[in-house]
Amino acid sequence: MSVTTDPQGTPFLPPALLALGPFAFIDVETTGMQPRDDRLTEIAILRYDRSGRVEQWSSLVNPGVPIPPDIQAMTGITPAMVKNAPPFDAVAATACSLLEGAVLVAHNARFDYGFIKHAFRRAGLRFTADVLCTVRLSRLLYPDAARHGLDQLIERHRLIGTDRHRALGDAALTAGFVAAACSERGADSVVAAIRRLLKTPSLPAQLPPHALDDLPDGPGVYVFYGVNDLPLYIGKAKHLRERVRAHFSSDHRTANDVRLSRELTRIEWFPTAGEIGALVLESRWVKSRAPLHNVALRRHARAGLLTLPPERTEPAFVPVGERHLEWDALTARDSAPPAWGPFADRAAARRWLDALAQAHRLCPRALGLEADLRARWAQGQDTGSDARSPCFSRQIGRCMGWCVGEESTEAHRERFIAAADSMRLRAWPWSGPVVLEEVDHANGRCERLVFDRWLLVEDGVHQPFDRDIYRLLVRLSERTPEAFVELPALRSTAASEELD
Numbered sequence: 001m002s003v004t005t006d007p008q009g010t011p012f013l014p015p016a017l018l019a020l021g022p023f024a025f026i027d028v029e030t031t032g033m034q035p036r037d038d039r040l041t042e043i044a045i046l047r048y049d050r051s052g053r054v055e056q057w058s059s060l061v062n063p064g065v066p067i068p069p070d071i072q073a074m075t076g077i078t079p080a081m082v083k084n085a086p087p088f089d090a091v092a093a094t095a096c097s098l099l100e101g102a103v104l105v106a107h108n109a110r111f112d113y114g115f116i117k118h119a120f121r122r123a124g125l126r127f128t129a130d131v132l133c134t135v136r137l138s139r140l141l142y143p144d145a146a147r148h149g150l151d152q153l154i155e156r157h158r159l160i161g162t163d164r165h166r167a168l169g170d171a172a173l174t175a176g177f178v179a180a181a182c183s184e185r186g187a188d189s190v191v192a193a194i195r196r197l198l199k200t201p202s203l204p205a206q207l208p209p210h211a212l213d214d215l216p217d218g219p220g221v222y223v224f225y226g227v228n229d230l231p232l233y234i235g236k237a238k239h240l241r242e243r244v245r246a247h248f249s250s251d252h253r254t255a256n257d258v259r260l261s262r263e264l265t266r267i268e269w270f271p272t273a274g275e276i277g278a279l280v281l282e283s284r285w286v287k288s289r290a291p292l293h294n295v296a297l298r299r300h301a302r303a304g305l306l307t308l309p310p311e312r313t314e315p316a317f318v319p320v321g322e323r324h325l326e327w328d329a330l331t332a333r334d335s336a337p338p339a340w341g342p343f344a345d346r347a348a349a350r351r352w353l354d355a356l357a358q359a360h361r362l363c364p365r366a367l368g369l370e371a372d373l374r375a376r377w378a379q380g381q382d383t384g385s386d387a388r389s390p391c392f393s394r395q396i397g398r399c400m401g402w403c404v405g406e407e408s409t410e411a412h413r414e415r416f417i418a419a420a421d422s423m424r425l426r427a428w429p430w431s432g433p434v435v436l437e438e439v440d441h442a443n444g445r446c447e448r449l450v451f452d453r454w455l456l457v458e459d460g461v462h463q464p465f466d467r468d469i470y471r472l473l474v475r476l477s478e479r480t481p482e483a484f485v486e487l488p489a490l491r492s493t494a495a496s497e498e499l500d
């Protein structure tokens, strides 16, 4: 299992290609197909440094578990062969040093990468690498070929190797394919193909390999389409390129991303001049195209504010879409009644109240957070004490005593309002509607949107409240108030220009 430097007969890779490296061609033999449950029985690495220096290493590995007979037949690796082989832990350091800083190259790279990652993890080591899959490289360079298995590659490119299905033999054949591609297609086009593949590590196989190449960096909206060209998902982004690619980057995928990439057939995107424009376009499209996997609308439907009715200590949760919510009064510049939020939903508001009570020694009973107790009161049941009993917080010294009459309702209200100030719903800073102009100087795009009291106004109609738009507008109105122009002012300017 010693490392051989510059072994005889390794495939020649041109300097233009090696400049992208180092490359570690790897192949593993295993006891099965599941990286988490099955184990390595053999590992081989063929490492090319940028200078062209080659190191070659392979080792049988004692898997510590039985090898199924069909796998033995395929790989030729029997229990007798691995009985005295080292466990992976014992060779992990060698493997690590050969893989360090290199692009991991393998045929069906996800398989080898998955196994190697789990093997390292079990050995207590973290391992990540840029991964190049030669199946995808072959598909990109030879799009007309029907099949891209290693056997087809051997036949198509007349690759010469020994020990097919053993780790070192297969790793060398994989390097042989890259070498053959360089001489057939020219090193430069292989380099270009590799660059493209490394940027999009796990683009779904059903998409063309260039699907994400032209994604712009700026803000915009993107749509994922599924079968029959039905929209699956609509998203917005401040940086389209980064955001869309993140859906497919293997390290950060969510369960939803995995499902999306399975169903995805086509991606479309629309750059906007700014972030607000992207938000507005997203919500318009989510409404009109009803994509299967969007939760944005439901999300907004549950959002709400906390208000504090006169002379009460207990805030009330009011959904922002509710009719009786007096939006104009709540956002009035002067004398707006207190309101806090918006919160994603009722549970989020409650969590915030809980934290606030703890931080400021407010009484949980006053804030309506002692739900059980109140329910028992309402039903006339014994609460185990009278109404003047201390709340739980009081008993551990975290309440200033509203529950036992030591703090007046008025004083508690005042303390609550002061403590909650950072979440207070902002008053609309202008007297009426404003125009926000977003300009993207890089591509000459410009969009004008009208807002009134934090609501988007389209064709003269106030749109439902949107938390994301609210947050962005608050931020923009503080940082760049000059970007907003009050509508009456705009009208009079236009009028005077006409007069001239």
Ligand SMILES: [Zn+2]
Pocket (backbone or CB within 6 Å): 362, 363, 364, 365, 366, 390, 391, 392, 393, 394, 399, 400, 401, 402, 403, 404
């Ligand atoms: Zn209390």
